[in-house]
Structure formats: C-alpha cells, structure tokens
Amino acid sequence: MFILGFLTRRILQGFIVLFLVTFAIFTLLRVVPGDPARLIVGGMAPDNVVAQKAEELGLNDPIPVQFITYLGQLVQGDMGNSFLRPKSGAIVGASEYDDPTRGNRAQVLDLILERLPLTLQLAGVSIVFCLLIAFPLGVAGGLRPGSWMDRLAFFAGSLFVSMPNFWLGIVLAMLISVKMGLLPSIGYKGFSYTILPAFVLAIELAPFVIRTLTVSIAQVMQEEFITIAPIRGLTPFRIVFAHAIRNASIPLLNLFGIQLGTLLGGVLVVEYIFDYPGLGLLTINSVLQRDFPLIQGIAIFISGIFVFINIIVDLAATAIDPRLEY
C-alpha cells in the first residue's frame, strides 16, 4: 500500500521536525533574560520563596535535564501548567505576591484546546473567502493572458498585497461595524464575529492564490493536451473545468502548505485587532506576560499542525496527479 508507506514515512519525519522545534523553542526560552520562578510567585516575593519555587519546578537543573523532563511529560500529553493563568480564566497581575488563585494554574493543553476551535473556524472561513475572491479572478486571468481580465487579476493582487492587515482591519471595523452597523467586530459572541476578521485574512492571502492560479492556468493552457482538446471534440467547459483547473490546482495546493505560515502570522495580528479570543490572541498575551510553558506549548502545537497539514496537502496532490507517487 502506497498510502501506508507514505504516512509512516511522513509521520516519522514529522516527529523529527517536532523534536527539533521543541528543542529550539525550549532552549531559546531558557536563555532569554528573566527569572520564571520570580515571575510565578510575583515580583515582590521574598527571595527564599523564589528559590523554593525554582527548586520545585526543577529550574536549577541543567538545561538538558530540564529538556528531557519536559519531553517525558510531553510524550504523555502533558504540556505543563501556565505560569500565570489560573483555571478560573482570569489573568492576574504579575507583581503581587499573595494571590489566592496562584496555586491553581491552568493546564497549557486545556488553554490551547479551548481556543483552537475558534481559530480553526477563523482560518477555515478565511480560506473559503479567499478562494471565492481568488478563483474567478485567477482563472479568468489565466485563460486570457494579456486581456483586461488578466490585468484585473494583476491589479486586484497588487491592491490586496499592498493593504496591511492591521490597517484594513481597523478601516473595515470603522466602516462596517461602527458606521453601518452591519457586522460586529470586537470579541466573540457568535459566528457573525468571525466574518470581518476572516475577510481581512482572506484579502491578505488572496494575492498569492491569484498569482499562482493565473500563472499555472496560463501555463496549463499552453500544454498540448489542452490545445489539442477542442480538435478531439471536447467542449470548452470541460477543457477548463475538468482539465485545466485540475492540473493547475497542484501548485495551488503546494502553495497552501507554504502559505500556512502567512495565515498564522495574519491570525496573530487580526485576532489582536478584533480582540478575537483565538490561539493568536492567546499567543500574544502569553508572550507579553512571558508565560513560558504556554508559549512553548503553542509553538509545538502549531508546528504539529504545520506538519499535519503538509502531509494532507501532499496526499491530496498525489490523489490529483498520480505521477507524484514516488
């Protein structure tokens, strides 16, 4: 079975990637300035309490030992506890010492899983928007290179790529939420809260998709099996929809695997602007608060998603073009 061999190989490779990411993140977080133990117990805590906490958390062990301990926990699905976030969900100020909720920190994995569905929803909707915008423009441009449709696709792409997401987010929130009152834009209380941020993300992704589609459709249309198809008696509709788009979608799929990074970067900014309680907002807050276990957990989790989606992308590409089965 090709699928089995492929999956085994790719998942093994994925674990290696994950291990390296974990190692890099872990080490980098240990060498930046700042004492986690003091962070946990509060800036004003007496030194002996800080020392005790450090001992408790194993922060005095050499970094490799700490890393192995962490890996051991990770394998069991334990990403550790947040330094700062209590289970109740409230964020505490970091400098007070005697905070009663401090002893009861939230699990990193729980925090992530709680936010993940919202971010997946945001990403999914934005991909749908993106395809809705990019497909007609890209395909039309690719079918008639040099025509006004091609120029329209190019123009739209240039326009989208030069609009920064934070700017567009603010402008849209102003126009659509404040002035027109059509859609909500701050926080999350239902699906309608996803639409505006997803649209901003879609605009950010669209230029790449438009460009790739235009180029690959134009290229496929030059191929002999397309130029010869009308002579064989195929209708223009089938030529474009059954053959050209099918062949052009392979570079597009690969692009998606790569553009995932852009999408995630966009998620950080857009969630922050719209105060959308997803993984991005969680990341920004945990970075600002130096919540090391949480940053670590999110980074590893996201690289896991990366690996997973790229496996799916390659599988899908192989399903479309069996020549890729190597």
Next chain:
Amino acid sequence: MTDKKLLRVDGLSVDVVKGTMVTPVLSDISFSLNTGHVLGVIGEAGSGKTVLSRALVNGLGPPLEISSGQVIYKGRNILDLSQRELRLIRGKEIGYIGANPMGSLDPTMAIGEQIVEKLRSVRPDMSAVAAKERVLDVLASVHIPSPEARFHEFPFQFSGGMMQRVMIVDALVTDPTFLVADNITQALDVTVAAQIIRLIEELRLKFNTAIVFVSSSLPVVSSLADEILVLHEGKIVEHSTPHELINQPRHDYTKSLLARLPRIWGDDVKQLAENNGDVVLSVRDVAKTYVVRKRGTFNDHNYVQAVRGVSFDIHEGENFGIVGESGCGKSTLTRLLAWLETPDAGTIRFQGFDLAELTKAELVTMRSSFQLLLQDPYNALPSRMPVGRIIAESLYIHDGGSKEEIRRKVLSAMEEVGLPKDLENSLTVGLSAGQRQRVCIARALVLEPKLLILDETLSALDQVEQAQLLELFALLQEKYRFTYVFISHDMAMVRKVCNRIAVMYLGKIVELAGNSILFENPQHPYSKALLSAVPTLDDHPFQAEEYLLDGEPPSPVDIPQGCTFMTRCPARMKICGSREPDLNITVGRAQSACFRATEMGDEVPHQLK
C-alpha cells in the same frame, strides 16, 4: 464531380502574424481526397506540414492566421463553421493524431476515462456503460494487451508506442470518415513505428477511412500513400503517385530529397571494412542493475537489470555502433563506458588500465582521453557562459597550461570544428543545434581524446547538419586516429559510418558483427526484425510481413527464463526456454546469441541469392 470528393482544399494560405509582420507559412495549397484513400504529405522540418494538418481540422490559433482558401468537407467549408457547428463534426467525423502522443492526454487522468469523456462529448446520446464498452473494443482492436487493465492506467504508465496506439483509439473510437495523422511515427523507435504503420494500413482497409498522412520520412509515406504531396517552404512542389515520385521526380527539390536519402541496401552502398588496430577499450562481462522502490509498496524493491553481462573490444580508429530499441540498456551502457557510473560486475579497461583500479586523480587524467557527447546540445551547454569559456573549461580542469596557451588551443579547436572565430565571446543563445553540437565537439576535442562516445549525438539534427557533422567526424578521425562509439537507433546512420555493430536486446548483446554482415546476413531474429522495420526505398531484403515483430520487449524487471528473446521469437525451439545462448562465433568474425545461428551460419548472404 466535386460532390464525390470527401475533402477538397482550395488555395489554402496561412500566415504568421506578429504585430504588423506577416510571414507566409503555407501558400496556395490545393488537393482533394476520396473516401478510403491515403494522401501522403512529405516535407522537412519547417516546411509547414504541421500547420497544414492543423489547418485541415481548423485547429490553428494565433499567431497563425488563414489568409485565404477553403477546406471543403462534405460540401461545407470547415474554416467558415462556427465553433458550435464545428463541434458536431470535429472529433466525431474528423479525427486528428499528433506527433507527441505522450503530451496529448491529461497526465492526471486515466486514459480510458479520457477517451470515454471524448466519446460522450461528441455523442451525448451514448450511455457511460456503452461508451466504456466501445472504448474497450477499440483498445483491443489496435492490439493493446489487456485493455481492461490498461483502461485505468495513466499516460505516464505507457511507452511512447503504446501511447500512440491509445491516441489512435482516441481518434477512431467515433468511426471517423476522415483522419489526419500528423507525423505520428516521429517520436517512436523504428520497430514500433513500423508496427504503427502496419496498424494504420489495417484500419484503413477495415474502416475505409480517408487519411492525410503527414511525415518527414519519404520511405514511410510511400509505403502507405496512394498519392503524395511534396511540401517545400509552404508550397506544394510536386503531386504524384509514390511510384512516379520515386522513379520520375520532376521538381529539383524532390530530386535532392531522393538523393539525400541514406542508402542501406543495394550494390552501390559503400562497404565498410573491419579494422584490426590495437584494442583501445575492452569491456568484459559488464553488468548494471538498478534497485528501484516498487510502486505501491513501502519497502519492496524492483531490480531493473539494465545491462546484463556485456563483452566486446573496440579497436583503435574504428567506428563501433551500438543499436537497439529504447529500454534495451544502451544508454546505461554508455554511462558505464564513460565511467559516469560504475558497473556492478565486470571490468572496463581503457588502453590497458582497469578503470576501477585507478585513483581519483589518475581517473581525472584518464578522462581526458575518453569523452562523451550527448544527444541534446541545448541542455549540454551552460547558457550564461561565452562559447570560448565553455570550450576552455575542460582545459582548466585538466591543467591545459597558461592563459595564452589555453586561448590558442580553444581557437584552433573552434577552427577545426568549423565555428567562426568571432563566436568566442558570444553566448550560446542564438546558436543552431548543429553549431551547439560543434561547441560540444570542440570542448571534447581540446583535450586531445582517443575515444569519443556519441550517445545519439546526431539524432536531434536534421539531415543536412547530420551529414556535415559526420564529415567532420571522418576528418578528425583521419587526422587524429580517433575511435568512435556510436550509440544510436538510426540504422541508416549506423550503416553509413560504423565498421562493427552490436545489437542490444534486454541488456545483452544479441549480435555483434561487421557492417556488411549485419546488414546483409544477420543471424539473430531480432537483428532481422530491427532491419525489417527500417524505412527505406531500397530493395528491402527483410520484408516486414515476414520479420517484423509484434509487441514490445519484456520489462527489464521480469526477464524471461532462457533466451530473453524467446517471448517474441518466430523461430523458437525447445532449448530456448531452458538455456540462454551466448554470443557464438558464426560467419567470419560475426557473433550471434542464437541457437539457430550456427546451423544457418554457412547460408549464403541474402544479397547473393
């Protein structure tokens, strides 16, 4: 009168339009065609024959424009039809087969699915089940083995010859009354091309289809056509029957075309003697097997036995030919001879030194004495380097002396291969294929090699350039006593230049003989099959009806037991299934790996019968 004709072309002219520049490609083409007849169109590269065949199906796109003329099919001008009217006849009544079968279908879909798609596009009334049945029927009728399984395979899983059959099915599945075949044998091996020609002949008798058969090979066209058009620079220069065309050519161009055809058989063919110089290259029991992961498995491997124990000697100053169909292992053998890859078993000795025993430094020095020239002169040269620098490159590697000395050597090599001096500082962009090949030759020449290995070096060139380079090779050989190894599938070229020829089949040499023995009295049935497929106007001693084989060689993964040729051999015996024959000595110094060879050995040569 006109109604009786299925197709009539009147004063057809086509131009290339680029901005305001208008260059005529075809001018004033007129002919007509009856049901069941075959019209051959012959022309060189650039004569406009592909444009003509596309114009006949109204399949031209920018920058090509039809400036005047009509293509009347069944009383209607095809060129005037709307796209919708065109769709009712094109693909249905009019079939078209192109020169590039591998690129003619969507690479991401199974071939059967695509033919069904086509069939149902032109005949929407047909059910999917009926269409599939029809496709399977036609697949079987063009001798594609196990059509049910192949129906679900993708284009890349087919060989060129099989794919061309698929395209023939694609055209015939709708029972067309008129078929345009545009150079359909060009990309194929001779034996496969001969099979395809035979197939077209068969189909024409069976379905009474009118065919326009376009080709660059006069022998191929004349074997098939009822009438022939000779196309030269976009004009018809001659129109007659094959017999008349060959025996009484009227136009000068036709005469020169006939004169340039390589002669293969006949009393006036120049006989090349074998020569017995010192042994330059000695190959003993060389074998190479590639391990390839099996498709659809995780850790299972196929062993592709590309070369399976090959031995021969090449003498100084001789031209040694290696021929065979694609997949017979000749390219792998080339790579072994050039020591780009090392053999798994056996030895290759060059001027007495075992190449496997040399140190890296010694090998680099030794390499300057044997040089490889490849088929594709476009990919063989870096595009951002001036010609002079490209040629000097090998001297830098092999320490060719001071700067001035290198420049002097480069310039003299350029002069020798016939490149003008002022090309020294220009890039390769504007050079023709022939000039590029000359750059490659100069690059090898500056090292003063002893042996040149030519892997299909002349295949990509047209007849005129090919002849000029062969002259150059002969000149260099006279001057420096070069030894050449020609690896080729072009039997006519091999006949013209090689002293001795090895015929390869499935990784082994099945026959090794001098030029005249191989061409006039070959012993191995495969050599005969190969020769029978060579298109020629000469009196053919090996008639295709008798010697041409069906099918394709077995895969080098599953090599048959006993004699590997047995699966296709018309004269197999009991012993062939159990033992693989060696290269036995038969006539004179010819060797043949066939059990029948010895018993037929003293037969008189074919020509003398």
